[in-house]
Amino acid sequence: MNILIPGASGMLGRKLAARLVADNALHGRPIEKLTLVDARTAQPPDISAPRVEVLTADLADPATGQAAIAGRPGVIFHLAAVVSGEAELDFDKGMRANFNGSRALLEAIRAAGGDYRPRFVFTSSIAVFGAPFPNAIADDFFLTPLTSYGAQKAMTELLLADYTRRGFVDGVGIRLPNIAVRPGKPNKAASGFFSSIIREPLNGEEAVLPVDDSVVQWHASPRAAVGFLLHAAGLDSKTLGPRINLNMPGVACTVGEQIAALRRIAGDGVAARIRRVPDPLIARMVAGWPTRFAPQRASALGFEAESSFDEIIRIHVEDELGGRTVF
């Protein structure tokens, strides 16, 4: 089968591509070709088989979508996005990348016509929701984004659902929790500190915490996120029904509980590398974000995340720090 990954240069895109190359199959079907698309140059995974094609192009340009689906990929993992902080600072850039780009790709698929109807896994976000929230956000809670990023994701979800209902594509939208611990450099996401307060101290560096210890967030590891994507690719659309956009499972915990988990795993000295520097702008943005979910449908459909933040840290240590035990 052919697989397409728009947004392949991002953190999740690279992890997903590496996993697909390593597995060389998806749900038991061998991978013949993997097409990586990104506005930045996509880094092909190190392994030569299966055949990897790299396309550096802007998804909002209609020609990009046409070129990307030329090999009629049976599964598309659409990860291309401008992150929340950037979409808030530059409205046009966010609309172009997060909405126009997605729409152009869906239009290219519709224009292909015939019986071409790929599985289209869309990475949405819990940013489609906005405060105030109930105690736990149920699957039928309404879409009330309080960021442009969230609005663009929610609009794309609706578009994907309608394209799916009409039979133009076979869509599944997965609303990712905050992904922690993100490896590498911080990105422009306002949520970056949730990862950096774990990642930097484990690397012997100082991290800045801009919000109060009581802030609650809904987390899943990068490994779990790749698992969500792969699982979504194999879902039976008959089981899914018309409500194709799903809240993903995760771990709800406070920043204080994150720090306690870090202390349990790496000791007091590591946890002491977190410096509290309140940032009212970030605090205000975070205050509008969802906290705790009751993702019953996703759980029933077999999506799985971690069960504690300790587990999330251990996965980071295994996947990014070679299983190191001394910090």
Added chain:
Amino acid sequence: MNILIPGASGMLGRKLAARLVADNALHGRPIEKLTLVDARTAQPPDISAPRVEVLTADLADPATGQAAIAGRPGVIFHLAAVVSGEAELDFDKGMRANFNGSRALLEAIRAAGGDYRPRFVFTSSIAVFGAPFPNAIADDFFLTPLTSYGAQKAMTELLLADYTRRGFVDGVGIRLPNIAVRPGKPNKAASGFFSSIIREPLNGEEAVLPVDDSVVQWHASPRAAVGFLLHAAGLDSKTLGPRINLNMPGVACTVGEQIAALRRIAGDGVAARIRRVPDPLIARMVAGWPTRFAPQRASALGFEAESSFDEIIRIHVEDELGGRTVF
């Protein structure tokens, strides 16, 4: 003040324009200019004051939005839309009219810049919701359209909310119930029979009922809908907060209860003019539509509808049939 009505040639647009011309004021402020925009030729109301300008143009063309807001209208009543049946038959036409047109108008407002921030009343629809439903749809029920029309309305709601949050415009979205009794000729809306089973018998004509008597719908009269629009124009955005899209009040009743109301008001002979001709396509579409709401926010904000279907029929008789008492 200047007022703009895109979609002024539709049934509600004409009623709204006539009302504004008759009042010659909105919330106590005199109307200096009324601009009517429609893809079809807009019919100016019969009265010459205030000054009425008519613009026949496609809203999806960016030049239309620029021309429409040239006089910097302080209130915009955005009613332009392709109806549900038509948007389902012609996907491109629906997207262009219902989404691209709305987006282009919002973009023209944003591009105007400065401190121009008009009140933008968007007529959305309860078609943003899709079955299955709870007993009564609460204000925080999720957006799950099962028609392209509903998806396009929901996407525009999200766009409007984000433009409002960012201060580009001062938006209010009102999700209209089914409007009954619609005067005049049937349009292409699949919901047309809810009106025609009342309107045609009162006119001495036969009406076709394509669904079962047990079908429930959420209704408000055209007079109530004009009232919603005017009320929305005067809402204080501080009271409204960021959740600007509102379920409107209405009357929940079955088709059987509609017919019973018709019988009470006009007699058995009139009610006998309804002929039952089941239409599986319409029945299937209607089965996905919302039925009963608990519109607490709209009620708290002062929106008002009728309290019975009898009242809705009486309003039709008053407003369209000159208060006739013999049928």
